[in-house]
Amino acid sequence: xxxxxxxxxxxxxFQALRKLSPLVEAISHEWIRVLKSxxxxxFCGNGGSASDAQHLAAELVGRYKLNRxxxxxxxxxxxxxxITAIANDYGFECIxxxxxxxxxxxxxxxxxxxxxxxxxxxxxAFESAKNKGIMCIAFTGETGGEMKNIADICLNVPATVxxxxxxxxxxxxxxxxxxVESHFFG
Numbered sequence: 001x002x003x004x005x006x007x008x009x010x011x012x013x014f015q016a017l018r019k020l021s022p023l024v025e026a027i028s029h030e031w032i033r034v035l036k037s038x039x040x041x042x043f044c045g046n047g048g049s050a051s052d053a054q055h056l057a058a059e060l061v062g063r064y065k066l067n068r069x070x071x072x073x074x075x076x077x078x079x080x081x082x083i084t085a086i087a088n089d090y091g092f093e094c095i096x097x098x099x100x101x102x103x104x105x106x107x108x109x110x111x112x113x114x115x116x117x118x119x120x121x122x123x124x125a126f127e128s129a130k131n132k133g134i135m136c137i138a139f140t141g142e143t144g145g146e147m148k149n150i151a152d153i154c155l156n157v158p159a160t161v162x163x164x165x166x167x168x169x170x171x172x173x174x175x176x177x178x179x180v181e182s183h184f185f186g
Contacts, residue, residue, distance in 0.1 A: 010167060016158040017168055023155055024172050027137055028179035030153070034109045034135070035180065040072035042104060042134075044096040044125055045113035048166050049139075050077040052113050052173060059177040068185040074103070076125070096125035106133035114138070115165040117145020117156065126150045139172070141165040 031041055041060065043053035053075045060073030076099045077083065086098045100110060110129040112122035117140035126136040126147065138144065138151035141160055148154040157168040 009164065013157075013159050013164050013168060014171070017172070020155065020157065020172070023153070024175055025179070027153055027155060028176045028183075030109060030135065030137070031176060031180050032183050034107065035071055035184070037107055039105070039107040039109070040074060042074050042076055042100065042108060042110045042129075043113065044076040044099075044110070044122055046077070046119055046121065048162070049113035049115060049119075049169070050075075052139075052166065052170050053111070054078055055170065056111070056173040056177065059174070060180070064174070064177040064181045066181055066185050068181065071180065071184070076100070093120045093124050096121050097128040100125050100128040100132065100134065104129060104132050104134050108132075108134045109137060110134050111137045111139065112147060112151070113169055114145065114147060115141045115162045115169075117141060117143060117147040117154075119147075123147060123150060139169045 043057045045053040057073035057075035060071040076096050082099060083095045086095045112126060114122050123146055129136050136151045138147040138154040140147055140154060140156045142156055142158055144154050144156040148156060155172060157165055159165045159168060
């Protein structure tokens with residue numbers, strides 16, 4: 001393994017990510033709009049993307065850089081009792097959609113994070129969200145997968161390798177959290 005080559009790949013990916021800065025800003029504005037209206041941002045993902053979903057929800061509820069009031073963010077992949085009960089009774093593909101049906105409301109945002117853009121449980125959650133008037137924002141890899149066709153906004157970062165996609169997802173999420181935090185509490 002060539003560590004410098006890996007670092008060069010990361011640098012190249014982040015330079016390519018610059019072209020998406022208007023989209024990152026647009027998503028930040030949607031988050032601000034929803035939070036200003038008293039609604040919430042729901043997050044979901046599988047595996048490493050579940051960690052990113054949990055991380056970003058925590059940045060909103062806790063803090064990113066500023067000591068400030070909490071903002072409404074919920075990760076749908078953290079309630080193991082709900083996840084295992086839903087998976088057992090309805091199937092794994094329903095673990096997020098059932099939660100969206102139960103706690104989502106019109107005017108919320110659902111952020112689905114999937115490196116492939118083809119996670120069936122997130123696609124099903126997007127379908128449930130659309131039925132409730134919830135905006136769907138996809139964080140995916142370069143192709144966008146099936147999620148790009150269902151999402152209101154698709155942040156398909158310019159990478160095809162899972163770890164590089166995840167690096168860019170969390171970086172974009174951090175930028176959005178900082179943008180939102182500075183808007184409300186600057």
